[in-house]
Amino acid sequence: MAIAPPVAAPRQREAGPARARQRQNLAGYAFLGPWLIGLMLITAVPMLLSLYLSFTDYDVLSPLSEVEWVGFDNYRRMFTEDPSYWHSVTVTVTYALIAVPLKLLVALGVALLLNRAFRGVGLFRGLFYLPSLLGGSVALAIVWVSMFNRDGAFNSLLGFFGVQGQAWVHDPEYALETLMLLAVWQFGAPMVIFLAGLKQVPVELYEAAEVDGAGAVRRFWHITVPMLSPVIFFNLVLETINGFQGFTSAFVLSNGEGGPVDSTLMYTLNLYINGFVKLDMGYASAMAWIFLIAIGLITAVLFRTGRFWVHYSDEGNG
Incomplete structure (x- = not known):
């Protein structure tokens, strides 16, 4: 068995x-x-x-056990009773709508110039990227403010050409523009990303288009832009979020007050003032959550609209 x-x-x-x-x-x-x-x-x-x-009245200094529940009062006050809130929204949206596109345009333009083989191209790439390494540092903002003061380097340059300068950072009409210029000047990070994207565009496409008689402008719009659209989209999302989060330069320029005449009162700066200067942390928390929701909605809109103009090389390959 x-x-x-x-x-x-x-x-x-x-x-x-x-x-x-x-x-x-x-x-x-x-x-x-x-x-x-x-x-x-x-x-x-x-x-x-x-x-x-965000649903309480809390002044930071009191213990959490003593907070007073106020429900949606902070949100109601934000939308109906606080004019500085809507002013900060207007300043921030204006800043983002102008600074972000200009920054991306400059970054793409410089990337196209540096996407060539010439002597010292590595040095130029490093020099153009250098401002982005400093980021939104306080030291950089201080230097920028000193450059655009009445006795700063920018007015000295204008004086060389016989143009009368002024205290740009202390003029409500131009203070926000100086912050935009600072943001545009820090185009190094998106420039490097654009350069990486340009290296992935097949040279054969340009050669075939040139044989067909396409000029530089047509090659740019019909080859470079479509092939670079995923990189453009990536930079657009990142820089839009960064643009709405601008804080350090506005804080340094206005000594933490949003001046002159609230012309640089960015949303995040207004949030800081309410939370850590006025010690109204409940109201500041409500502002922070509205800000988070707004950034999420803006990002969702970018992703939703991106499918109409962003083209990926592997589309239609199954």
Whole structure:
């Protein structure tokens, strides 16, 4: 009579890979642990707390146990009773609608110039990228303000050509424009991304178009722009979000007050003033959540409209 073989052997063979996968999962969770803890303590919990505070009257200095629940009063006050709120919205939207397109146009133009092989091109790329390395630093904003003061370098340059200068940063008519100019000057980061995108455009397309008699302008609009549209879209989303979040330069220029005559009262600066100067953290939290929702909606609109003009090279390949 034949004896049936033991059935435990396959299970033993499967136990080894299962334990290995389990050890790999544990190692992954161990590496993710610090990030997850930071996400909870630094991002998630403060966000939920600010959502709660947006429905309260809280002055920062009092303990959380003494906050007064006011419901939607902060939101009602924001939309119906606070003229400075709508003024900051207007300033921020104006800043973003002008500074972001100009910054992208300059970045694309410089990228097209640097997408050529000539002596010292690496040095020029590094020099143009340098301002973006400084980012929105306080030191850079201070230097920029000093350049556009009445005795600054910009007026000295104008005086060389016989043009009378003025205190640009202290004039309500031009103060916001100086901030826009600072934003445009920091075009290095999108320029590098545009350069990377231009390197991916097949040279054969330009050669075929040139053989067909297409000039430089037609090649740009019918080859460069469509092939570069995903990169344009990427830069547009990032720079739009950054444009609406502008804070440091406006804070330094106005000494944290949004001046002159509230001409540089950006939304984030107004939020800071309400939360940390006026100590009205409940109202500032409500402003922050409206700002978050607005940025989310703007980003969603960009993604929704992007499908009509963004073209990917693998479309239609299944």
